[in-house]
Amino acid sequence: MEPTDVTNPDYYHKVVDCQWGCPAHTNVPEYIRLIAQGRFTDSYWLNRESNVFPGVLGRTCDRPCEPACRRTRIDGKPVAICRLKRVAADLRDPTESRLPEIPKVGNGKRIALVGAGPASLTVCNDLMPLGYECVIFEQLSKPGGLMRTNIPAFRLPGNVLDEEIDMILDMGVDVRYSTPIASLKALLDEGWDAVFIGSGAPKGKNLEIPGRYDSDRVHIGIEWLESVHFEHIDSIGERVLVIGVGNTAMDCCRTAKRLGGKDVRVMARKSKEYFKASEWELADTEEELVEIMENHSPTRFILEDGKLVGMEFELVTWHEGSDGRLRSQAHGTVEIPCDDVILAIGQDNAFPWIERDIGIEFGDWEMPVVDRTTFQTTRDGVFVGGDAAWGPENIIWAVEHGHQAAISIHSHCQRMPVTDRPAHGMNLISQKMGMREWSYSNDYNPAERARMTHIDLRERFRELAVEVELGFDPEQTAREVERCLNCDIQTHFIDYLCIECDACIDICPVDCLTIIGNGGEVELRARLTVPAENLEQDIYVSGALPQTGRVMVKDEDLCVHCGLCAERCPTAAWDMRRFELIIPYAGQASCAVHA
Amino acid sequence: MIQAKPKVRHPGLQKNALGLTRRDYEGSMSTLCAGCGHDSITAAVIQAFFDLDIPPHRAVKLSGIGCSSKTPTYFLGEAHGFNGVHGRMPAIATGANAANREMVYIGVSGDGDSLSIGLGHLCHAVRRNLDMLYLIENNGVYGLTKGQFSASADVGSLSKRGEPNLQRPIDPVLMALTLGASFVARSFSGDRRQLLPILKAGLVHKGFALVDIISPCVTFNDHESSTKSYMHTRERYLEVVSADFVPPAKRIETDYDVGTTTTVTMHDGSLVRFRKVGEEYDPTDRAAAYRYISGKQAEGEVVTGLLFIEEGCCDMHEVAGTVDQPLTQIPFDQLVPGSEALSDLMRSFR
Numbered sequence: 001m002e003p004t005d006v007t008n009p010d011y012y013h014k015v016v017d018c019q020w021g022c023p024a025h026t027n028v029p030e031y032i033r034l035i036a037q038g039r040f041t042d043s044y045w046l047n048r049e050s051n052v053f054p055g056v057l058g059r060t061c062d063r064p065c066e067p068a069c070r071r072t073r074i075d076g077k078p079v080a081i082c083r084l085k086r087v088a089a090d091l092r093d094p095t096e097s098r099l100p101e102i103p104k105v106g107n108g109k110r111i112a113l114v115g116a117g118p119a120s121l122t123v124c125n126d127l128m129p130l131g132y133e134c135v136i137f138e139q140l141s142k143p144g145g146l147m148r149t150n151i152p153a154f155r156l157p158g159n160v161l162d163e164e165i166d167m168i169l170d171m172g173v174d175v176r177y178s179t180p181i182a183s184l185k186a187l188l189d190e191g192w193d194a195v196f197i198g199s200g201a202p203k204g205k206n207l208e209i210p211g212r213y214d215s216d217r218v219h220i221g222i223e224w225l226e227s228v229h230f231e232h233i234d235s236i237g238e239r240v241l242v243i244g245v246g247n248t249a250m251d252c253c254r255t256a257k258r259l260g261g262k263d264v265r266v267m268a269r270k271s272k273e274y275f276k277a278s279e280w281e282l283a284d285t286e287e288e289l290v291e292i293m294e295n296h297s298p299t300r301f302i303l304e305d306g307k308l309v310g311m312e313f314e315l316v317t318w319h320e321g322s323d324g325r326l327r328s329q330a331h332g333t334v335e336i337p338c339d340d341v342i343l344a345i346g347q348d349n350a351f352p353w354i355e356r357d358i359g360i361e362f363g364d365w366e367m368p369v370v371d372r373t374t375f376q377t378t379r380d381g382v383f384v385g386g387d388a389a390w391g392p393e394n395i396i397w398a399v400e401h402g403h404q405a406a407i408s409i410h411s412h413c414q415r416m417p418v419t420d421r422p423a424h425g426m427n428l429i430s431q432k433m434g435m436r437e438w439s440y441s442n443d444y445n446p447a448e449r450a451r452m453t454h455i456d457l458r459e460r461f462r463e464l465a466v467e468v469e470l471g472f473d474p475e476q477t478a479r480e481v482e483r484c485l486n487c488d489i490q491t492h493f494i495d496y497l498c499i500e501c502d503a504c505i506d507i508c509p510v511d512c513l514t515i516i517g518n519g520g521e522v523e524l525r526a527r528l529t530v531p532a533e534n535l536e537q538d539i540y541v542s543g544a545l546p547q548t549g550r551v552m553v554k555d556e557d558l559c560v561h562c563g564l565c566a567e568r569c570p571t572a573a574w575d576m577r578r579f580e581l582i583i584p585y586a587g588q589a590s591c592a593v594h595a
Numbered sequence: 596m597i598q599a600k601p602k603v604r605h606p607g608l609q610k611n612a613l614g615l616t617r618r619d620y621e622g623s624m625s626t627l628c629a630g631c632g633h634d635s636i637t638a639a640v641i642q643a644f645f646d647l648d649i650p651p652h653r654a655v656k657l658s659g660i661g662c663s664s665k666t667p668t669y670f671l672g673e674a675h676g677f678n679g680v681h682g683r684m685p686a687i688a689t690g691a692n693a694a695n696r697e698m699v700y701i702g703v704s705g706d707g708d709s710l711s712i713g714l715g716h717l718c719h720a721v722r723r724n725l726d727m728l729y730l731i732e733n734n735g736v737y738g739l740t741k742g743q744f745s746a747s748a749d750v751g752s753l754s755k756r757g758e759p760n761l762q763r764p765i766d767p768v769l770m771a772l773t774l775g776a777s778f779v780a781r782s783f784s785g786d787r788r789q790l791l792p793i794l795k796a797g798l799v800h801k802g803f804a805l806v807d808i809i810s811p812c813v814t815f816n817d818h819e820s821s822t823k824s825y826m827h828t829r830e831r832y833l834e835v836v837s838a839d840f841v842p843p844a845k846r847i848e849t850d851y852d853v854g855t856t857t858t859v860t861m862h863d864g865s866l867v868r869f870r871k872v873g874e875e876y877d878p879t880d881r882a883a884a885y886r887y888i889s890g891k892q893a894e895g896e897v898v899t900g901l902l903f904i905e906e907g908c909c910d911m912h913e914v915a916g917t918v919d920q921p922l923t924q925i926p927f928d929q930l931v932p933g934s935e936a937l938s939d940l941m942r943s944f945r
Contacts, residue, residue, distance in 0.1 A: 444601035570630025
């Protein structure tokens, strides 16, 4: 293999699994170290650079970082990255602000944004400091989009959301509340320099089975949650069936529990291994004594005298066909009595307000064609992000869409090609403090993942807004931060210094190093000290070593970044260097590589 | 600073017949200088015991004084061990082996411990053909006392301060050949591919297995004018035979080209297979081996490999005619039958 080019920021970035897995590439290990040092405010603002809503995300993020976390491959449980973020948000100094200054004189460019959700807010966050005038058109009376209307207050307290939204709005964003956009053509005719569509995926899927429209006690999940939020609905029948088993279904059934639901059941068509909800949301739901019934396929609503009294389900079993597709087999029907039904079986996009003859091409499923890199539609100056772009994702994706769209909008307004994207840069800095001393806590800590403490069940249902998770206490925090493997502190190798004494190979607790004759990747992987079988993880290959011409190979898969290779290296051929990814945002040029 | 190697391990780590991983054969973390050749030898010893499925508690590790003699702490944490006075390890090993012949003995010594203060003990352990693996971790200097030349330093090699060594070295390999050793090898800490099968064969060999291992001292003797540095050893390295160790279980499934190899069957049924690397060399001909090694030495080359083997000699117990049962397992009243029995014995000599 050719020697690995570690000056390409992607190589070391990929080693930091959480950061690579995060759509916004939040510098997770660094913010965890700042928490470990008690520097909560620093940690919060480091978070905010990339993910804009640390307090919100520290409670609600879908956490793509956690399944990616290297710790999962070491002891089965990822670092509680998400909830540590909340620690930083909760304990920061609220009086300190590090927001950029907004220029007193604008740049004369006016941007219209449709919808005040996380995507639009991120665009404003990035463009306001550059002097743009941002105007958001929001159909509801409050900002936040689905963050506000779909995430119940017991998971995300209103004040946390308000605070982080206000940081952006207080930059001088002009929000026109209760102003739905009925025609994009009309909006475009107003002569904006750019338009950003961040209107989400606001249409809950329906269930077209007999009896659907014969009762007013059948609700669409996201609409129902919105009504609960705006206090149009404050009660529900005692027996509630929630159809669907995604995260919205979890929010629906838990909300129902708080509005008077006594016997609340989640009805799933498929069996447990195919559930869409996050593992932790399922666990939190079951803790609230909601029964999740698998293999129940809804067939009809049962009404008596025009009143909803139950639902009929077909009992099914699932098996995978030879083509890999799931097929069901029915085993009779069952009737389950209920007073209310909430449908939470997915969301659709809907763009009835976008005319089809204004140069915006539409593709499959009546969705506008959006470029994956520039977020621009086929009409120059019209951009789409968040759930509106490619259907329902989650907040952190919407934030990243916002960042990228802001870069494009800035380029568009400066008459630069939107396809020119500023490149990531990096800093690589040695962490050596002395003989066998490093700037970070490098010893492997065998602590188990901290369990989130929840408020007592009785207390919990007292009021809708009682937050369930209490957050980590100081002891839990202190233990959990030490579980982080500091994957950003890279094992950096300088081949010409190596004398091939094998010290690093012998000391490595997870056997990730080998000095070996070079070869092709496939057979090289097989020949290592322990074969490198996780193909998602790269192997590092050095240049030819000076004494024998062999190469140093490192399997990145299970490295715990303990630094023992560098401690035991007599010639400092190994060094522990902190990798810092430099991410350019709107108005910033490509970032430099300092390695 | 990390005080102990983290217990975390690779889940894909191989297990041996005992269900143990290589990590189970480790000791505490080395306190030797970073990059010391001895640490690499320690790792090879760990691998050898693991590969041979030897239960750690059935091993006895012995040493004297010196950097080398610290290393038994770093492998087989669950084995028996004795760290004796300077140079006396062979005597202690003899006593231990006399008492319990069923254990696996490994002694780790250095060029100071073995070739200066303990030279006499080493010679007699060879003569007795004591059943043990005896390693000399040879770096040409007294590392623990700041780098003075040892008895194995080559003439002309410079100390770190620039002083040349003027006295002729003692070569443990040539010496062992003249003393009638039954297993003599030389290897290099930086070549585990070669060292590992030699260690395994040495552990299986019934009798005294001496392995002289060039093991660079990174702190005092790894500079440009050293003849025991990583670089110098790699430049002058002459592997004359390559030994493969084939355990009994693998014997059947291994086929080999009889024409190009010499094969020695060990007492437990395993094989040591020699592959010719360069010139004609016969590892079973003592006189020829001596001639070849000393000739190459005069040319400044470091001859390595399993250089001589003679399987089937009598070890100490056979010469002494001791009982098969380890003395430690014989009931005390039989082992020490009392003064009456002694008197009877003495009478029988009259």
